[in-house]
Structure formats: structure tokens, C-alpha cells
Amino acid sequence: MILDGKCPTGPIEQSWDKHRFDLKLVNPANKRKYNIIMVGTGLAGAAAAASLGELGYNVQAFCYQDSPRRAHSIAAQGGINAAKNYPSDGDSVMRLMYDTIKGGDFRAREADVWRLAQVSNNIIDQCVAQGVPFARDYAGYLDNRSFGGAQVSRTFYSRGLTGQQLLLGAYSALSRQIKAGSVTMHTRREMLDLVVVDGVARGITVRNLVTGELESYAADAVCLATGGYVNVFYLSTNAKGCSVTANWSAAKKGAFFANPCYTQIHPTCIPQAGEYQSKLTLMSESLRNDGRIWVPKKKEDVGKLPAEIPDADRDYYLERKYPSYGNLAPRDIASRSAKEACDAGLGVGPGGRGVYLDFADSIKRLSEDTVRERYGNLFEMYEKITDENAYKRPMRIYPAPHYAMGGLWVDYNLMSNIPGLFVLGEANFSVHGANRLGASALMQGLSDGYFVIPYTIGGYLVTVKPGAVTVDHPEFKKSIEDVKATTNKFLSINGKKTVTEFHRELGKIMWENVGMARSKESLTEAIKVIPQIRDDFWKNVKVTGTGAELNQQLENAGRVADFLEFGELLARDALHREESCGGHFRVEHQLPDGEAMRNDADFSYVGAWEYKGNNKEPELHKEPLKFETIHLAVRSYK
Amino acid sequence: MSDHKTMTLTLIVWRQKNANDSGKFETYTAKNITDHHSFLEMLDCVNEDLIHAGKEPIVFDHDCREGICGMCSQVINGAPHGGQDRTTVCQLHMRKFKDGDTIYIEPWRARAFPIIRDLIVDRAALDTIIQAGGYTSCHTGGVPDGNAIMIPKPIAEEATDAAECIGCGACVAGCPNGAAMLFTGAKVSQLALLPQGKAEAVARVKNMTAAMAECGFGNCTNHYECMAACPKGINVKFIARMNREFLKAQFA
């Protein structure tokens, strides 16, 4: 099937305004008759729930945490982009769009990215009005800083806490609507199934994580703002509760999963210290501005203290391989190079999974105080975790899975191929293409939530009769029964391995074969091994307790079971995409300098996969990408 | 690289089946723990052993494991988050303990935080306080340009100090009175400092402090245990500011 993104035609500059005008409106008096389900209350979900509630719709919002304030959007450190051009350094909506398309290696839709860039300015205004304490200059105006992939200063920030502050802004707007009664918040609920009636999304089945009860909710539209899936790698920078479960349940009900192979690996994370490790902590990429990355030249030096290795025996590999960009080479290149060095046996630290990020030269050049001023909080965090003083000895860093550019396929209205199912934020695939630029995730979440879905969902709702399906419909009963059956299966296996052991096993396969550098062999291997782990899981997993209580093992079992299916899809997508682009790197397809080599002739499309049943091959649908405003070019940061 | 010596610890953990259960302490042994285990990873290890032995693992709240989501909530040897300066449980590492140590692990204890299970408590009361007024009533869209109102840098900085609150509830857990004054004071102050929040300042402080009392939190007696417990180091000056705002509101 050839998919149609239903993008507006005509000049891109007017596309969103024209589309907004063309969208039908819901009569204000009728809005309260419509029920909308919002799953996930991070940046996108909270912003959307608050805005829709304010418009007058009845919103039922769900999150698995105990409060909407805890979504993992909160962990974003760096900032949020906007085309305000406050510093007058040549920024514009068009330039932000251009940078985003280019950063995404020409694998995103132009119209969606234009819209994102256009509303980016409204986001800043909105957040300021909410009382988000952005950094200010001494005159009292909003301050900006620079970020990767851009030659202008367009990143707004609040210390190293931008994600937290923006989320709390959206959370406060949501809280206001909860108080007003327009949004009903259901916390500690996990969506386990999408209910589709006659091809239309009509509701969800959730597990009450406190009582274990399964609950049905019906609505006129279902929105998923359920985040990304990089916990498929087990160790990632995501929160422990982040999963693909909600999205995968939608995929199993017919929603297409687009570009799952586009995953971002962040180069500057604190390396794994041991097998027991449960997550990886990211440190701002800004460290690469003043730190020099190196590994020992000789294997026998690996175990030595860094100070004992003379300069001549160190390999500053990024400076050597990319003399013009040096330590500031793009994320994917920096990540891959670190992996190569470690694969060659030159990695340092526990398990040889780490490279040095050395500040000795900067401290000599700038003084320790200056370095402390710039990165003090990061050095402190590093010391808390590793017990090492990075002023005295180099930091150890290693790449870690960080963000999912892929997600459920949506059209320009953020609606999936299932009518009535909308997907927002990281959960959809729309704007980042094959690689996301720094400070763009927050922008997308809030753009979708505040400024896109409140318009586009109306265009859908006017076409449906409110309250047409209730939870009494047999499909809801069936959904509950299905979920119950799966739950009982988990509890009845009583095998020998814990859920975490299976997750680790999957993560290892994913990281080694479907991680930073993928090849036909490694992907084929993953596609062979993952079903074996899956089989073993269903025969040998041990889940204690019952389904009628708070049971974290049961929660995790469901999430890992879904990752075990989804991981295979990710590998299949990576195998089919015979090119390198952005976060997807196939070793067979690279330029002589190690840069990604795209194949625009054959792969300039969105790959959207249709679930065909357990252990059956999914079907690929394509949405061709057209570039009319920004012309296809080789991505180069030289 | 510090060598991986391992330790064995005795854990005395609060186990409580559900809200109606009376709960009791159980003793467990944590084996093969290294300096580099985080406190939660240590508990993960204990739980893996429990599951293998067919026993119910210890249930605790956690999510981001990088000290920002505010989900983790354990009182370790009487100190919320374990008592290390500006550190959440998930960032606390086992190198702070010695081989052979006995560690008491309890949930947040406060009337306003009923226990759900083991170390998990219900903190919905904190959301209720925010819902009472922890926002500006701006509409989506229809707001002025971000630079329309200047905010002096020191004001923006102080507002950010208050806004760093992660809503974990350690202040309540640490307060002998189970008061939520630091939590509420931080939000009231953040919005009272910023021009955008001033319009509703009077109603906000009245409504939020009223909600605080209705939720069953105690009153402040200026012990400042909240500040010691706060993983973000939120200063009690924000309680003073809320008191001031409250007093001002009486004359408005």
C-alpha cells in the first residue's frame, strides 16, 4: 500500500495556516459531548490534555506513574529550540526547518517540519506565560545558547533542567484543567490494549497498577503520547517504566509502525559499571566542547591509570579521523567511533566499555575554576555515580540508546491509519527523520500537544457522532478477556528466569546486533535469535504474585514480552533499509570517511510496518517523501 | 578504577501487603554488592534472589533513576533518600555503606501519604495542592511574546531555585509533623516571584495552603528537616516567602 500523509499542497509558508482554515470546527456547545482519551502525560500528553480540556472537550488522561509530573520528558537537560531569532543571528522559521530536515538526514516530511518550526515560537511564549523560569540575560530578556546541528543560537533553556521546567509548566496547565473538571486524571494505569470497533479506535483497556483490576474506557478519539521504545536495548537513558507496550498494542490492532530502526545513540553517557546495572545516565553533550576524547594506543596500556599513559601513547581518535570537527563530530560518528575503539580492545574501565573524555588540557588552558563554572554540575553528577574526580582524572564515557525517532505512523493531522487513533510526541515518527537534533524533542512534544492536536482532532471529531460506542460493546469485553488471558499466562508459567534476565538478554542482542553499527549479518542474527529468546520467555519466565494486586513483576513481564516482539520488527526494518541515514548505520553503506551513505533513489520513503500476527512477517507499506522546498543533499558537517 | 570488592549487608525492610495490612519489618541479606551498585540496584539484586526463591520481591517506586522524576521514595536509616546531601535514593551509591552494615528501609511516613504497598506510598495529595492553584491561568495560545515582560536575572534565578522541586515528598517524610510547607512554599514562591504569577498570587496562596490542610499535612514548626531531606536543596526561605505571601493576602 502506498501511504498518503495528507499533507497540504501549495507554498510551504502558508501550508499550516491554510490547513487550519480548511479544518472543520466543532461547535463550542458540542465539544463537551466528545470524550477524548489521552494516554501518557509527558510533554505532549499533558500539553494536549490541558489544551483539549480548556477547549471544552471531556478528556480522560492516563499515566503509569503516580503523577503526571514524573514523565521522562522531565529528564531532558539541554533546551528547546525556537526560531525566535532574538539574537538576530539569521534564524528564521525556514532555517529551523532546514536544519531539522538536514539533521534528520532527509527522512522526514517537509510539511510537518515546517509546522513544527512555525509553532516553535508560540511554545516559548506559552511556557513563559505559564511561569517557566527560562534563563535570562542581565537585561531581563530570554537567553539563548547554541546546540548541535545549527549555526545560530536558538536554544532556550533553564539551567540543565529544561525538560523538567517545561513538563512542570504543562503539568500545571493540566492541573488547572483537572481542578476545573474538564480533565479526569487516572494515575498508576497502564494501557494494555487498544479497542477498535469496525476499524475505528474507540477506547482502551488499562490495568490499574494498584489493584490489578482491568478497566475499560471508551471515547470518540484515542490519543497516544506514550513516548519512545529504546528500552528495547535494556540499558538506555530512558526511565525504567518507558516501554513500547501502548504503541505495540495499537500496532497489533492495525496501526502501522514507521521507521522503527531510527534510534538515536547518545555519545556522552556514563559507562556501565557492571552486569547488575539498571540504566545509563546521560551527561550533556556540551562536555565535548572542552574535553578531548581518547583511548590508549596499545592494548597493554588499557589497565593502566590514565596518568601513566604518555601523550604519545594516546589515540585522540576523533581529532585524528575528523581533523576539522575533532571532538565535536556529530553524535552518530562520535558514538560509532567509540564503539569501534572498544571493539578493538582499547576500551577502558569495567568490561572495556568506555573511552576517556579528558579535561586536563582545558584545565591547563582555562583554569579549574572556569571548567567548574561551565560544567560543575556534570562533574558532580559524574562523581556521585562513579566516585571519580574528573578534575583529577579523565571521565569515562560511552554511548547509550537515548531516543526513538521512529514510532507509529501518522498523517499530517497526527492521526494513524486507524481512524480515531492519534499519536503525539516521541511516540509518533513524524518530524525527526532518521536523526533528531539536540533540543528538538521538547519542541516536538509541546508543538504536537499545544498547537497541533487541538486543531486537527476537531477535524476528525466533526465526522463522528459523539458517544457512539460505550464500554458495553462486546469488543471491550473481548479486549479485557484477551488481556486477562495474557496475564494468567505470565503467572502460570512459573519458570526459572526472571523478567529482568530476559530483558537483559534481549538488550544484549539488540545492542550488539542492532545498535550503532548494523550489518546484514548482525541483523539476520538478531532476527534469528530474538524469536528464540521469545520462545524461551513464554516457557521459562517466572512471575511471582497475582494479577489482583500491585505487581511490578507482572508489569515488567508485559513490557518485556512486547519488546521481545517489537525488537524483531526493529531488526527487520534495519535489515530492509539498505542504506545508512542518521541514526541508522549500515556498515555496508558508508562513505570513505565513515559518514552515512544514503540511498535516495531507493529509500526516500517512510517504511511503515503492518503487524500480521505472532511469528508472521510484517508487511511493509511505503510513504514516499518529496522534497520540494529543501533540496536533497549529502549531509555534511565538515 | 577502584577495585570491585563486594559487601554483604543486612536489610530490615518494611513489608506491607496493601493499605489495610498492618505491615512489619522483614530481614533480608544483600550479597555480592559492590561500591558501584546504586541503592536501587542493590535492591534489584535482592529482588532477583527473592524471585528465584519464589518469594515476593520488595516493591518500591522508581522510574528515571537519574534523580529528577521524584518517583523514588525510601527512608534509609531514618533519613529520607538516605541522608546524602542533594541526592535521591536512585543516585545514592553503595560505597556510602560498609560491609556488614545493617540498613533499615522504610516508606515515607505521613498521614497524608497512605502506604499502598511495601515502600510505595500514595502521594496524590501533592497533586491536589498543585491543582488548588499551582499554575497561572493562561490559555493555550493568546499569550504575549516571551520577551514582552522582562524578568531581572536574579528574580529568574531565584524562581528557578524554587522550581527545581521534583515533588518527591521527602520534605514531608522528613518533617516530624508531616507538613508539606517546603513543597507548597516552593511553588507559591516560584509563581509569586515571576510577573506572570503575580495576578493570582492572593488566591493562590490561600487556596494552596487550604488544600495543604485539607489533605492532612501537619503544620510547620520550623525544624528545617525538610530542607535537610530535600534532594534538590530547596531552601526554607521559600517557606518564609509563602508565609509573607499569606500574610499579605490577608490584607488584599
Added chain:
Amino acid sequence: MQFTSSSIGRKILMAITGQAMVLFVVVHLLGNSSIFGWLNGGINAYAEHLHSLPLPIIIGVRMIMLAIVCVHIWFGIQLTIENRGGRPQQYAVKSTQKATFASENMIWTGSLLAIFIVYHLLQFTFQVISPETAALKNLVPLHSEMVPNVQGMVVAAFKNFFVSFIYVGAMVTLFLHLSHGIQSFFQTMGWSNDKSQPLIIRLGTLVALGLFLGYVTIPLTIFAGILKG
């Protein structure tokens, strides 16, 4: 919500009444110190001067002080009971970082002080504890007038070890109560911030210490025989 039923409102009333009593205690000490003879005629002259004020003023001040004490006690007890309920179950391990003995025991130091005030009033105001030395019954000449012998009453009382002991003990209690109470006033009224607070805490303790030293000097010097009747 009414000011007097709100959490902060009642705290503010506690703070204001408490601070009013601190002011009273300061003035009281200045008056009492006349026993050391800086006022012509000593403490007898001071007492006579107070008694010669118009009756409505004397009654008025006493009523106001009584009201202040009552409000402070009433809300003190009410808040403490509420606060005990704030954490119904204590931790197995007690670990305090910032709270002090003084801050944790305000209700007990307060209660002891209340009992002490009653005793103190009975002894030196209503003079019913040792009627034989009551000042009102033992008049002495002062500037060609006969006035009650307050000095004699006080000296006689403090010659007794137990009376001195009770007074010194009460002043230790007062010190503890005020070392937390004075700085608490500024915090509750919202008149402190991160820079001033450490200073206020130190200053509050210093004032409490000054009051303690000032007050205990009287029984101690009498008991030691330095100050005579």
C-alpha cells in the same frame, strides 16, 4: 479559610504572641535588675512605681498579657496535637539533621514555663506561697513612705535552695524555648531569607542566652550570699 483555622494563620498568631511575651520578658528583666541597686531605692522603688500607675492601666496590661498567654497556649496545644497526627507512625530509626532538642520539645518547655508562671505569680504577685515574707505584709520605709518589702521577699525566697533551683531550672527552660522561638518568629512572619536566616538563628540564641544569664544572676547571687536583703 479563616485566618484562625488556617495552618499559617495560627502559626502567625503563635509567633506574634510569642514575640510579645519575649518583649515582656525583656522589660521584666530590666525592671527586676533594679534589685542590684541601679535605681534609687532598688526593686522596692520599682515595684512601688508600677503599683502607683492608674488601676485601669494595670488591669488592662494584665488582661492583655493574660490574653496573649492564653492564645499562645491554646494554639500551641492545638497545633501540637495536629502535628502529632501528621506522622502517625514513627520511623524505626530516628535521625534528625536540622531539628534541635529545643525545636522538638517546644510543647514541653512551653508547658513547664506555663506551670512556672503560675508558681511565679503565686509566689511574688499574689504572695501566697510564703505568707510570712510577703512584701505586702512587710512594709519598709522608702523616701518617707511605707512600701512593700519586695527585696526582702525575693531575697528570702532565693535563700532557699529549692526555690533558687526551680527558678534556675525555669530559666534553662526559657532559654531552650526562646532559642527556637525567637528565630522562628522571623521565619513564620516571612522576614527571613537564606542570607539572613543563619544570622537570625544565631541572634535569637544570643538573646535567649542573654535573658537566661540576666535572670539567673538574681537567684544565684542571692543564694551565694552576694546580694543581701
